[in-house]
Amino acid sequence: MERKEVISLKVSIIGVTGYSGLELLRYLKHHPFVEVVSIHSHSMNKKSLEQHYPHVKQLTALPLEAVDPSKIMAVSELVLLATPSGISKELALPFIEADFPVIDLSGDFRLKTEGTYETWYGKKAAPLEAIHKFDYGLAEYRQEPKSKWIANPGCYATAAELSLAPLLKNHLIVLDSIVVDAKSGISGAGKGLSQATHFPESHDNMSLYKMNSHQHIPEIIQQLNAWSPELEAIQFSTSLIPVTRGIFLTAYAKVVQPISDEKLVELYQEEYKQAPFIRIQEVGSYPVLKQVIGSNYCDIGLAYNPKTKMITIVTVIDNLGKGAAGQAVQNLNIFAGFDEQCGLDILPIYP
Amino acid sequence: MERKEVISLKVSIIGVTGYSGLELLRYLKHHPFVEVVSIHSHSMNKKSLEQHYPHVKQLTALPLEAVDPSKIMAVSELVLLATPSGISKELALPFIEADFPVIDLSGDFRLKTEGTYETWYGKKAAPLEAIHKFDYGLAEYRQEPKSKWIANPGCYATAAELSLAPLLKNHLIVLDSIVVDAKSGISGAGKGLSQATHFPESHDNMSLYKMNSHQHIPEIIQQLNAWSPELEAIQFSTSLIPVTRGIFLTAYAKVVQPISDEKLVELYQEEYKQAPFIRIQEVGSYPVLKQVIGSNYCDIGLAYNPKTKMITIVTVIDNLGKGAAGQAVQNLNIFAGFDEQCGLDILPIYP
Amino acid sequence: MERKEVISLKVSIIGVTGYSGLELLRYLKHHPFVEVVSIHSHSMNKKSLEQHYPHVKQLTALPLEAVDPSKIMAVSELVLLATPSGISKELALPFIEADFPVIDLSGDFRLKTEGTYETWYGKKAAPLEAIHKFDYGLAEYRQEPKSKWIANPGCYATAAELSLAPLLKNHLIVLDSIVVDAKSGISGAGKGLSQATHFPESHDNMSLYKMNSHQHIPEIIQQLNAWSPELEAIQFSTSLIPVTRGIFLTAYAKVVQPISDEKLVELYQEEYKQAPFIRIQEVGSYPVLKQVIGSNYCDIGLAYNPKTKMITIVTVIDNLGKGAAGQAVQNLNIFAGFDEQCGLDILPIYP
Amino acid sequence: MERKEVISLKVSIIGVTGYSGLELLRYLKHHPFVEVVSIHSHSMNKKSLEQHYPHVKQLTALPLEAVDPSKIMAVSELVLLATPSGISKELALPFIEADFPVIDLSGDFRLKTEGTYETWYGKKAAPLEAIHKFDYGLAEYRQEPKSKWIANPGCYATAAELSLAPLLKNHLIVLDSIVVDAKSGISGAGKGLSQATHFPESHDNMSLYKMNSHQHIPEIIQQLNAWSPELEAIQFSTSLIPVTRGIFLTAYAKVVQPISDEKLVELYQEEYKQAPFIRIQEVGSYPVLKQVIGSNYCDIGLAYNPKTKMITIVTVIDNLGKGAAGQAVQNLNIFAGFDEQCGLDILPIYP
Numbered sequence A, B, C, D: 001m002e003r004k005e006v007i008s009l010k011v012s013i014i015g016v017t018g019y020s021g022l023e024l025l026r027y028l029k030h031h032p033f034v035e036v037v038s039i040h041s042h043s044m045n046k047k048s049l050e051q052h053y054p055h056v057k058q059l060t061a062l063p064l065e066a067v068d069p070s071k072i073m074a075v076s077e078l079v080l081l082a083t084p085s086g087i088s089k090e091l092a093l094p095f096i097e098a099d100f101p102v103i104d105l106s107g108d109f110r111l112k113t114e115g116t117y118e119t120w121y122g123k124k125a126a127p128l129e130a131i132h133k134f135d136y137g138l139a140e141y142r143q144e145p146k147s148k149w150i151a152n153p154g155c156y157a158t159a160a161e162l163s164l165a166p167l168l169k170n171h172l173i174v175l176d177s178i179v180v181d182a183k184s185g186i187s188g189a190g191k192g193l194s195q196a197t198h199f200p201e202s203h204d205n206m207s208l209y210k211m212n213s214h215q216h217i218p219e220i221i222q223q224l225n226a227w228s229p230e231l232e233a234i235q236f237s238t239s240l241i242p243v244t245r246g247i248f249l250t251a252y253a254k255v256v257q258p259i260s261d262e263k264l265v266e267l268y269q270e271e272y273k274q275a276p277f278i279r280i281q282e283v284g285s286y287p288v289l290k291q292v293i294g295s296n297y298c299d300i301g302l303a304y305n306p307k308t309k310m311i312t313i314v315t316v317i318d319n320l321g322k323g324a325a326g327q328a329v330q331n332l333n334i335f336a337g338f339d340e341q342c343g344l345d346i347l348p349i350y351p
Helices: A002-006 A019-030 A069-075 A088-097 A116-121 A128-133 A155-169 A216-227 A261-271 A321-336 B002-006 B019-030 B069-075 B088-097 B116-121 B128-133 B155-169 B216-227 B261-271 B321-336 C019-030 C069-075 C088-097 C116-121 C128-133 C155-169 C216-227 C261-271 C321-336 D002-006 D019-030 D069-075 D088-097 D116-121 D128-133 D155-169 D216-227 D261-271 D321-336
Strands: A009-014 A034-040 A078-081 A102-104 A149-151 A179-184 A207-209 A235-240 A247-254 A278-280 A298-305 A310-317 B009-014 B034-040 B078-081 B102-104 B149-151 B179-184 B207-209 B235-240 B247-254 B278-280 B298-305 B310-317 C009-014 C034-040 C078-081 C102-104 C149-151 C179-184 C207-209 C235-240 C247-254 C278-280 C298-305 C310-317 D009-014 D034-040 D078-081 D102-104 D149-151 D179-184 D207-209 D235-240 D247-254 D278-280 D298-305 D310-317
Touching: A009 A019, A009 A069, A009 A321, A019 A034, A019 A321, A034 A069, A069 A088, A078 A088, A078 A321, A088 A102, A088 A128, A102 A321, A116 A216, A149 A321, A155 A179, A155 A216, A155 A235, A155 A247, A155 A261, A155 A298, A155 A310, A155 A321, A179 B179, A179 B247, A216 A235, A235 B247, A235 B310, A247 B179, A247 B235, A261 A278, A261 A298, A310 A321, A310 B235, B009 B019, B009 B069, B009 B321, B019 B034, B019 B321, B034 B069, B069 B088, B078 B088, B078 B321, B088 B102, B088 B128, B102 B321, B116 B216, B149 B321, B155 B179, B155 B216, B155 B235, B155 B247, B155 B261, B155 B298, B155 B310, B155 B321, B216 B235, B261 B278, B261 B298, B310 B321, C009 C019, C009 C069, C009 C321, C019 C034, C019 C321, C034 C069, C069 C088, C078 C088, C078 C321, C088 C102, C088 C128, C102 C321, C116 C216, C149 C321, C155 C179, C155 C216, C155 C235, C155 C247, C155 C261, C155 C298, C155 C310, C155 C321, C179 D179, C179 D247, C216 C235, C235 D247, C235 D310, C247 D179, C247 D235, C261 C278, C261 C298, C310 C321, C310 D235, D009 D019, D009 D069, D009 D321, D019 D034, D019 D321, D034 D069, D069 D088, D078 D088, D078 D321, D088 D102, D088 D128, D102 D321, D116 D216, D149 D321, D155 D179, D155 D216, D155 D235, D155 D247, D155 D261, D155 D298, D155 D310, D155 D321, D216 D235, D261 D278, D261 D298, D310 D321
Parallel strands: A009 A034, A009 A078, A078 A102, A102 A149, A179 A235, A278 A298, B009 B034, B009 B078, B078 B102, B102 B149, B179 B235, B278 B298, C009 C034, C009 C078, C078 C102, C102 C149, C179 C235, C278 C298, D009 D034, D009 D078, D078 D102, D102 D149, D179 D235, D278 D298
Antiparallel strands: A179 A247, A207 A235, A247 A310, A298 A310, B179 B247, B207 B235, B247 B310, B298 B310, C179 C247, C207 C235, C247 C310, C298 C310, D179 D247, D207 D235, D247 D310, D298 D310
16 A cells, blocks of 8 residues: 555644544545644543544554644644634644644634624634634635635534525525524534533434524624625524534525526536535435535535525535534645545445 | 213224324323223224234223224214325215214315315315315414314424414514424324335434425415415425424514514513413523423524514424324314313423 | 312422423322422522423422422422432431431432442442331332332332342242343433433443443342342343433343243233233233333333243333332322322323 | 556445445445446336435446346456345356355355255245355454355344354353343344334334344354354344444353453453454443444453353444445455455544
């Protein structure tokens, strides 16, 4: 196996003990050109990764280390921060100062307007200067020139933005009519314990949380404004469904003029024809959640209802895949000049 | 236990081997004034009910019989049809002709406008004359005089109608802005086998089905028109979530003028103050699916979003409870003059 | 409804905010002769029960109170302790001293041999004198005279003891050959949060815990010794399966001489012919977990394997029903002289 | 990516529309040296694979073809039969006659003693001569010389045999004391519809099926006899748990003389030190089901109970991985002379 010889990027993962961190490890294990050279946790490094997560036994020889930026920069060429919002903003700064590449999976470097982070996250933002160094990493829509600092989008935000982009770019819908009803698997809430994620309470259950106040709302609007500057608000709900992984997003919008299902599907196929991870379903066919689990795919189905003059968009992603680690690897590929699909051309796990 | 002496209604259940039929049996077992005197299946009467469903062992001594209307009318005072749409319309006719009370849980006698049933159900309707004999049994809104023939509403329809009634009756929303995103547990699909309900395909999954074509849409519009004759269409989606029971319905509508959360909750509390099974959540609180499972409750939470000028309504019911058997018992209570809560004042099963 | 007039027992529940406490409330709501007059929590009484558990809304007007034994004894005739092991032993003492009836659902008063509790529970036991006042409340096997203090059995223990009693009483099996492989739903772990009960870790998972060290082992042996004093040990494993409720127990034992399936089933039917909650399956039929959920039933299936000379016993109960609150109500009925089935003659919830 | 150049084996998959067939496709997509050149279904080839299973969209360009052995042999170097028992035996014959390599995942070529297949499978066996050409493909224990025809073991059989091998080879246990209590995810029942796999009946449920009659019993005994010819029977139960994938097997056996946990773990570590897919847990640690899902790992935990003189073995595999497609790829690697881990060195999907 000559694969080892062509490896050209050494990376470190901070926050490897979180669900997105573990998933980064899983994807990068497949990656032909990336080597994970160190793994880190800011809070759980007293035991080995295998002691926390026996599924990795024999699959990584790396010790679980505390976070020491200079040590990381000595062995690595890029760092992935799979740490929670509020933690990343502290951890990232030494790397930024040292001009060292960072892909951050948290919300800390996404919101570009002063004050927005404070309002929606309820805590102090990273320095605005640092925030502006970061590209918003919606991989299908990144602009040139690309930064070496990438703020990987939120899971809900990724699904919502990819769902609405073609409609907004083509001015097909009434801007104040957008309703997004998004459902997430419970891994989206992370590994922190809570009553809402306690099995006897979450199993066989469904709940809407953060009514009109989810922190991905301003992130979505910021990105939608890139296509429709006059859009002011969207109705956006987030619910938990009893699955471990996945986002099932249903979006609705009034059209400015009638359209056929065929035209609609064609429009999306055209928009995403260069995007290997966006799979547009045929007319009359809608994706089910399971068809993307374990992968970086974002599958989209579309229908127009002539009676209500509304479009329905059904979009599914794996919240830990395209919604986190998968898109981070995609962004890493773009950064390193690898084929976008490197390490990601795997089959979803089904059934 | 003197309870037996006051029993005043003998009933028969046809279609007892379906999920709604079993649930009727469960509720009526609790009922102090009703006795189930015979149980019937048009297709599964070769074995006993216990052989099909061991959970009933020792709990019913009744044999599982074929359907013979004259025998039923000889022993019983009311018949409950828990049979599928398309079957009920055949089975009900002899009872109607004999002026014998019927509560039908199927969709066969709900749609009053000629041609609608054919369009949405794709099969021949019951005779229009028979259909018009039936009350539409949305229990909280039944009018006097009440018929002895009751078409029990659909599960989605019940949740949607109870969610929207106060807004429409008070002219608070823009009629063509209504979006209903409804999710159902898989028992809603009945006991018939299909790939979509095969455990390895439905578990950990979510899917939208019957896009813009669910047969409850005309039923909902028919009832909403009782409050808003000018309403023409609603955007209505139905998805399956991996739970056995329950409907979690999220509805959205633009207001004609701003309203506060407090006013909204007050309005619903006022509307439903005589309705023991409708429980309006406090401001800022939204129901979770599990809090109604096993019961006849319909719990509703409300929020107004000043940024989008939209109201969000979160409504939960047990599809086999308030969405089927529970409401049927409630309608039976109304018919017989019992307290509406008889046999239904039970705690949901939690967790 | 004259039912109110015949109510003859007023009870209080301590620990109503736990899963067994809630289930007591659910069963007693059905009970024709019991009135719950006060509900208590030693740790969660700052909010109302409805604020903790919205499913009880409108179903109980009782305030959630702190624990004050003299106040309880002033209004009530019996107290149910649905508190955890270690807590009950403190709370029960004032009631015992005042000669006031107690049904305790914890493990604190079950183990009669000095030192056993300390060894298996890892904490200090209740005073031995108090422990000896308590009947071990395996309802089907309680002896006369009956005490007013009842230690309700553990969930696993109930299932194991009812499974093995007929074999041991009839000396049919080799005593050192017993293997019990018991699986429990996750509500068995209570409402306390842990990584093992965090949805993303417990869903789609199964795990064996407390290998050879579950605290129900000495309880089971103590009771089995009532039938087979020479029995010394059983191989007993406990695993978690991803369901909320239920125990599915599979037991194995070598026979001392061959037996037919028919004889085996007959033996159990005979043993339990007076026990309304024990339902023995026909030859060749084995219970599924779901057929007892929400109820006090214990369903048992049996098979003899001539190749291995072993009997297999398949037993299912609802851990919160026959394994906790259901059996507590059954014990209450025995205590009060009510029919054993009062409040418990309900259908399991299916599907 | 030069990987394509070193590909050295072209294979075809028959039965790709079954769950094991899909999983073969998933594993082989990762494999650096194997190319799937054609995919076949004997019953579902009217539509494309993507139409049946949208998760494969864009991931395979291969048409779904009927089964034509000569066409397959013209393009391919090995055929994988992921077809059900009873079908494989027909499909394999032309390949065997043409001296063409076959890996069969069904039970049709595993049982070497005349009459055994008929007894346990209830249908006619393949010709005995054909059966004897096949190696039983328990990968860790295959003998030299290796055949080009491989009967891949059953899922339960794999877990049971790997669990018991070290004990039997070292004569540590009483042969007639073995009890195996095995639980399987529902994908083990395949994609055929049945009431037992209908979501509302299987979710939140557990059931024991094929009491003392599972067709893997003779397969296990045949292999155990290779290590202990005098072993005659094992007590073996199979239950369904509500997860999609995975086998959780708990085995029990009496020791011939006491042993420590340390010795036990050491013994297994020694036995499997050359087996990269068998991961022995540390003393006091037991595998959970989820830690192997999506992979070819078989994780084993061990405990000795001095009170009962029994060993408990806890073993987990993915029934579609090590229990089917994963082990088939491992056998393919052995056949082709690739490193055993090729295409299989992937992380289980967690959580």
